Amino acid sequence: MSFSRRSALGALAAFAALQGLSPRKGRAAQAPAQPLRVGVIGAGSQGGTVGRLWVQAGHEVLFSSRHPDALVSMTRPLGPRASVGTPRQAAAFGTVVLFAVPYDALPQLGQDLQAELRGKIVLDATNPGPGSDNPLAKEAMDNGVGRTSAKYLPGTRLVRAFSAVDAWAVRDSAGRQSDKLSVPIAGDDSEAVQVAAQLVRDAGCEPVVVGKLAAATSFQRGGPGFRANTTAPELRRLLGLPEGK
Numbered sequence: 001m002s003f004s005r006r007s008a009l010g011a012l013a014a015f016a017a018l019q020g021l022s023p024r025k026g027r028a029a030q031a032p033a034q035p036l037r038v039g040v041i042g043a044g045s046q047g048g049t050v051g052r053l054w055v056q057a058g059h060e061v062l063f064s065s066r067h068p069d070a071l072v073s074m075t076r077p078l079g080p081r082a083s084v085g086t087p088r089q090a091a092a093f094g095t096v097v098l099f100a101v102p103y104d105a106l107p108q109l110g111q112d113l114q115a116e117l118r119g120k121i122v123l124d125a126t127n128p129g130p131g132s133d134n135p136l137a138k139e140a141m142d143n144g145v146g147r148t149s150a151k152y153l154p155g156t157r158l159v160r161a162f163s164a165v166d167a168w169a170v171r172d173s174a175g176r177q178s179d180k181l182s183v184p185i186a187g188d189d190s191e192a193v194q195v196a197a198q199l200v201r202d203a204g205c206e207p208v209v210v211g212k213l214a215a216a217t218s219f220q221r222g223g224p225g226f227r228a229n230t231t232a233p234e235l236r237r238l239l240g241l242p243e244g245k
Contacts, residue, residue, distance in 0.1 A: 039094025047100035057202040064090035091116035125162040146216035159187035159196040164219040169229040174204030182232040186216035
């Protein structure tokens with residue numbers, strides 16, 4: 001099964017789980033100060049969950065798959081700010097692009113979409129699989145997933161974001177007024193990091209800026225921040241960060 005087919009099926013499951021979260025529960029569905037156009041590449045559990053919350057926050061989101069028709073039932077109830085298309089269309093559409101695909105798909109997508117992605121802020125939520133011994137996974141774990149993703153998505157303003165938290169934790173945080181889920185983020189472009197931080201807030205979570213892209217190793221698989229699914233003070237403690245960073 002291709003990553004896009006798995007993503008489409010995952011998106012439908014994520015949508016079903018999210019039915020209990022209406023815009024009036026937990027956080028108001030009001031337009032953000034600066035509505036963005038966001039392309040979501042990989043509309044499975046993570047991409048579908050985060051993208052739906054961005055739509056509720058007032059952003060325009062294009063969810064993508066190689067089989068866009070499979071996503072229509074998910075996006076139709078979200079209204080006119082949600083649309084579907086191919087990965088290429090999502091890359092062209094978004095001023096910000098979220099990647100939430102299997103890690104092995106990243107090099108080919110980076111090559112195919114290089115023109116559409118050039119100069120754009122890319123939020124990288126991808127992770128090599130556990131115990132994988134293929135060359136790409138080994139490279140990512142040896143050199144850092146963030147640095148490796150930046151290599152295969154050249155010319156982008158890459159920020160590691162939503163890579164260390166589970167979709168269910170994001171969904172639950174969006175329904176709470178306090179004890180928000182902390183989402184660690186890291187990147188070399190300070191403006192891109194600020195945009196990522198705001199999008200984390202718009203998804204009902206709290207951003208914790210860990211540092212430059214090299215620092216993202218602390219919340220990749222095997223690091224203390226990976227799937228900690230906890231509050232910001234606790235995440236800062238786990239990562240050895242000063243309070244309030």
